Amino acid sequence: MSKFLFLVLFALQINAQDTIVFPKVDVFKRNILEVSYGKPLGDLANKYESSITTAFYMRTKIAKKQFIDFGAELSGIVKGNGVDYKVGNENIQLDGSKSAFLLGFRYTRFLIQSKDENFHIETNSGMGWKYLHYAKPEDEIYDELDIKPTLNTIAVSQGIKIVLYGFGLHCNYQYSPYTLFNSKVERNFGASSINFGISGSWNF
Incomplete structure (x- = not known):
């Protein structure tokens, strides 16, 4: 009798293991690297003339097919005036x-x-928060001028x-009103630009 009960319990255990359903692993790509070519528009x-931008973002899932990307972008300015x-x-x-720099986030769907x-x-x-870096003139008369433009x-x-x-x-339009917090430059400084580029994404 004990042998019979042992065989029944053993069979039930095997059957239970066969019916276990494992949840699907979410394998979306968490690390994103982008390289793009940008053109300023309007007054900007x-x-x-143009910019070359390298961006790195880390992706977090918040809902089905919805994500938040946190990251930074570094741009080299070509022929700045x-x-x-x-x-x-x-x-x-x-x-x-x-050069220019952006630190921010994106909602992705x-x-x-x-x-x-x-x-x-x-x-x-x-x-995000963005800055466009300038330098004071190299002329000696400005050496003692304490400004960070x-x-x-x-x-x-x-x-x-x-x-x-x-x-x-990818294609991306960006609006950056540089005069929003700075009245020391011309009023119609410009704000719009567009970027075209490639990207790669992976998991560590």
Whole structure:
């Protein structure tokens, strides 16, 4: 009798193991690297010719097909032009900008995703703190001038990206009103730019 009960319990244990359902592992790509070419628009087109931007974001899932990306972007400015800058009661011309930096986050949503999850189209709505770096003129008469002519502002952006096996193509519009917190530069300084680029994403 004891042997019979042992066999029954053993059979029930095997059957229970066969019916266990393991939850699906979420394998979305958490690390994102982007490289893009940017063109300033409107009045901002008078401040520099173009930019090359490298961005790194870390993705966190918040809902089905919805994410928050936290990261930073560093831009090299190509052919920055000098700009007028008020110091006291006089105007000086700053040397052309050579770099820009953005620290912020994006809300990402998958609009389309294939069943095997290897292809998707996503939108990115971003916000962050951005600065456009300038330097005072190198002329000796400005050596004792204590100024840090960096333009800080809040930037918002909207983009779209097409991704296949972790590699993507993206287009992004950014609005950065540089005069929002700085009245020392010309009133119509410019704020708009557009970026086109490629991206790669992976998990460590």
